[in-house]
Amino acid sequence: MSRRPLTAVLVAIAMPTFAGCAGGGAASGGTATAPSDPDRVSGTVKVLTNRTDLVQDGTMKKYAREFNKIYPKVTVAFEGITDYEGEVKIRMNTENYGDVLLIPSVIAKGDYPKFFAPLGATGEMAKKYRFTDKTDVGGKTYGIANFGTAGGFVYNKALWKKAGIGDWPTTPERFLDDLKAIKEKTGATPYYTNFKDGWPLTTPWTNGIGSVSCDAKAADALATSHRPWAAGSDLHVIDTLLHDIVHEGLSEKDPATTNWERSKVLLAKGEVSSMLLGSWAVNQLRDAATKAGENPDDIGFMPFPTQKDGHFCATLLSDYQQAVNVHSEHKEAARAWIDWFTEKSGFTDKEGSVSALRAKGMPDTLKPYLDNDVRLIERSEAETALVNAIDNASEIGLTKQDYRQKLIDIARGAQRGTLQGYFSELDERWADAAETAGS
Amino acid sequence: MTDTTRKTPPPAPGRAAVSPRYRVRRPAAPARSWQNRPLRRITPWLFLLVPLALLITFTYVPVGNMLYYSFTDWDGVSPRRNFTGADNYVQLFTRPELFRVFAVSLYYLAASAVQITIALYFATVLSFDLRFRNLFKAILFFPYLINGVAIGFVFLYFFQDGGTLDSILSWFGAGGGHAWLGDPASANTSLAGVSVWRFTGLNFVLFLGAIQSVPGELYEAAQLDGAGKWQQFRHIIAPSIRPVLGLSAILAVSGSLSVFEIPYIMTGGATGTSTFVIQTVKFAFQFNKTGLASACAVVLLLIILLITWIQRRLVPDDKVDLV
Numbered sequence: 001m002s003r004r005p006l007t008a009v010l011v012a013i014a015m016p017t018f019a020g021c022a023g024g025g026a027a028s029g030g031t032a033t034a035p036s037d038p039d040r041v042s043g044t045v046k047v048l049t050n051r052t053d054l055v056q057d058g059t060m061k062k063y064a065r066e067f068n069k070i071y072p073k074v075t076v077a078f079e080g081i082t083d084y085e086g087e088v089k090i091r092m093n094t095e096n097y098g099d100v101l102l103i104p105s106v107i108a109k110g111d112y113p114k115f116f117a118p119l120g121a122t123g124e125m126a127k128k129y130r131f132t133d134k135t136d137v138g139g140k141t142y143g144i145a146n147f148g149t150a151g152g153f154v155y156n157k158a159l160w161k162k163a164g165i166g167d168w169p170t171t172p173e174r175f176l177d178d179l180k181a182i183k184e185k186t187g188a189t190p191y192y193t194n195f196k197d198g199w200p201l202t203t204p205w206t207n208g209i210g211s212v213s214c215d216a217k218a219a220d221a222l223a224t225s226h227r228p229w230a231a232g233s234d235l236h237v238i239d240t241l242l243h244d245i246v247h248e249g250l251s252e253k254d255p256a257t258t259n260w261e262r263s264k265v266l267l268a269k270g271e272v273s274s275m276l277l278g279s280w281a282v283n284q285l286r287d288a289a290t291k292a293g294e295n296p297d298d299i300g301f302m303p304f305p306t307q308k309d310g311h312f313c314a315t316l317l318s319d320y321q322q323a324v325n326v327h328s329e330h331k332e333a334a335r336a337w338i339d340w341f342t343e344k345s346g347f348t349d350k351e352g353s354v355s356a357l358r359a360k361g362m363p364d365t366l367k368p369y370l371d372n373d374v375r376l377i378e379r380s381e382a383e384t385a386l387v388n389a390i391d392n393a394s395e396i397g398l399t400k401q402d403y404r405q406k407l408i409d410i411a412r413g414a415q416r417g418t419l420q421g422y423f424s425e426l427d428e429r430w431a432d433a434a435e436t437a438g439s
Numbered sequence: 440m441t442d443t444t445r446k447t448p449p450p451a452p453g454r455a456a457v458s459p460r461y462r463v464r465r466p467a468a469p470a471r472s473w474q475n476r477p478l479r480r481i482t483p484w485l486f487l488l489v490p491l492a493l494l495i496t497f498t499y500v501p502v503g504n505m506l507y508y509s510f511t512d513w514d515g516v517s518p519r520r521n522f523t524g525a526d527n528y529v530q531l532f533t534r535p536e537l538f539r540v541f542a543v544s545l546y547y548l549a550a551s552a553v554q555i556t557i558a559l560y561f562a563t564v565l566s567f568d569l570r571f572r573n574l575f576k577a578i579l580f581f582p583y584l585i586n587g588v589a590i591g592f593v594f595l596y597f598f599q600d601g602g603t604l605d606s607i608l609s610w611f612g613a614g615g616g617h618a619w620l621g622d623p624a625s626a627n628t629s630l631a632g633v634s635v636w637r638f639t640g641l642n643f644v645l646f647l648g649a650i651q652s653v654p655g656e657l658y659e660a661a662q663l664d665g666a667g668k669w670q671q672f673r674h675i676i677a678p679s680i681r682p683v684l685g686l687s688a689i690l691a692v693s694g695s696l697s698v699f700e701i702p703y704i705m706t707g708g709a710t711g712t713s714t715f716v717i718q719t720v721k722f723a724f725q726f727n728k729t730g731l732a733s734a735c736a737v738v739l740l741l742i743i744l745l746i747t748w749i750q751r752r753l754v755p756d757d758k759v760d761l762v
Contacts, residue, residue: 089515104516106516108517111517111518196706256598256710395722395726415710
């Protein structure tokens with residue numbers, strides 16, 4: 001037999017798959033509303049979550065048991081996924097991505113109606129929930145935040161006191177001076193970048209957009225800005241601070257081998273003085289302090305060192321948004337779970353994070369902010385879709401680690417370049433991408 | 440011999456009589472002949488059905504899909520994708536900075552040369568009778584059996600500030616607190632070193648197999664003729680492993696062009712350690728440019744095929760005849 005038939009077979013088999021892989025049209029589906037009568041709703045609801053720790057230690061099962069007291073006929077199954085973003089993105093090419101899921105950040109906002117069932121009109125939803133902006137497409141809301149978090153530095157209070165610093169620094173320069181004082185007087189590492197793990201360089205810093213200028217529309221402005229890193233802009237201030245910290249030798253010695261789990265212990269023990277994270281991290285660090293035999297009350301939380309009209313500002317942003325799969329067969333039950341989890345589970349209280357419900361007050365972790373009149377800014381997300389499109393087209397990645405890793409490399413002399421040169425390169429790439437992505 | 444011939448009955452007349460009859464009957468009774476039955480033609484394909492189905496489903500269809508994606512602007516998740524023709528390829532070739540990462544491959548290529556030398560040395564030494572021969576073989580091959588991700592993590596601790604390497608160096612008074620993964624040159628050298636550690640075992644086994652297939656008499660004969668170990672290597676071992684050496688060279692080149700696991704786990708491509716594959720993965724999964732990433736993958740495949748072809752042209756692997 002010659003080779004020809006084999007090739008023919010291959011082609012014959014391969015061709016239909018080309019044709020077959022396109023498609024997957026929009027499913028029809030009305031609004032996912034919570035049932036009026038809890039006893040009537042039934043079915044199995046599969047919940048996808050990134051909190052593998054809570055699935056493994058049985059916390060989620062406990063929530064499900066509580067939920068069943070009200071909705072006895074609904075079975076809730078959990079699936080904890082370690083590489084949540086990567087795995088769910090691929091699964092969303094099919095129809096099987098659970099009934100309730102957290103909206104992966106890679107999904108373009110304009111595509112939400114194809115993947116998720118609407119949860120209500122944004123006008124109505126916004127009265128009850130925070131952060132509805134983020135999932136508003138065409139006047140409908142597609143997700144309810146699982147929790148919110150405020151940006152800021154987690155720091156070791158005892159260590160800062162030891163260095164003779166009582167007040168929060170009000171400018172980046174003073175912050176740098178304080179870090180220098182800590183280095184001189186205590187010998188601790190003033191700042192830990194978590195360069196290797198990378199994510200602590202992403203959102204914690206990018207969330208500062210809005211904190212610096214005290215402007216709720218700061219992130220939306222990126223959609224029309226052609227020079228986001230121009231002097232005085234939020235990104236300029238944020239990234240210059242990071243650059244200077246590293247450039248002045250105030251960060252860890254070998255950034256290439258950092259370790260997030262270890263960094264928590266280091267900060268708790270006072271070997272590291274500060275890390276820019278967010279209010280969500282406060283409880284984790286308090287836990288780390290308790291486990292390390294230190295005083296959890298030594299863990300402090302302070303805003304980004306800039307002031308506007310004598311006030312600190314901090315952006316209040318949502319974490320993942322919970323949504324209902326548009327292909328789900330149990331949309332009512334799925335919505336019932338989301339509502340129960342948001343309103344009655346007590347999850348946010350336990351985590352020390354901000355609830356999506358407007359009616360709920362701020363958690364204890366934000367007490368230092370409330371006591372010191374830090375303005376909490378709920379950042380507008382109206383232009384997020386366009387900003388993300390520009391960001392991807394430019395291959396900069398405001399919420400990816402690469403560009404800040406390069407910034408750090410430049411700051412410590414591991415790669416050639418200057419801060420100003422790098423900023424103009426980023427500006428140029430952003431402007432070029434804005435032209436193509438905007439169309 | 441003569442005996443048997445004599446005992447054989449004279450065949451000539453009988454056969455002559457029968458054979459024309461056979462010739463007539465053959466088409467009439469095909470059942471007798473297994474040769475022409477349709478089932479016989481299908482049988483090998485029946486046996487091949489399962490492996491072929493697997494091969495097609497898991498190799499050719501994905502490759503076909505990738506080719507198809509490379510002509511679209513798909514973002515990897517959206518149900519909608521537009522056909523953009525050769526746009527991705529045009530973009531790829533008008534952005535020379537995308538190919539700059541191949542410079543990093545030079546580190547790995549140099550490392551491959553070191554690796555092949557080390558493997559060849561040990562394969563030769565261990566092909567002679569030696570005490571604890573099997574133990575050494577196992578030690579050399581062992582790293583290849585470990586999962587690449589695990590190796591990445593192990594060496595992350597190894598290169599850490601105050602980690603294993605620093606402690607060992609400090610025993611000799613050479614602890615300088617050098618950040619091994621801290622600057623591009625040092626990081627790439629370190630990573631390439633890990634790759635040598637990992638893949639030497641594979642080369643070693645390939646070489647050892649080739650060397651051991653050389654018949655022992657050749658060595659004996661050479662020894663009788665007064666050939667030393669070096670001469671044995673030069674004139675017996677080296678020619679006999681030439682095909683394997685050629686294969687190793689091809690594997691080394693394609694391997695260094697498509698390095699991924701070790702740098703991805705250990706540095707994530709930071710500090711100038713990004714390779715072409717890491718860059719491709721970032722296009723696909725960070726910037727949602729699945730179309731462009733597919734084009735990158737196709738281009739990498741073509742580059743490797745081209746280099747292999749050139750290499751086969753330059754160094755044709757001719758049959759070796761030792762005797």
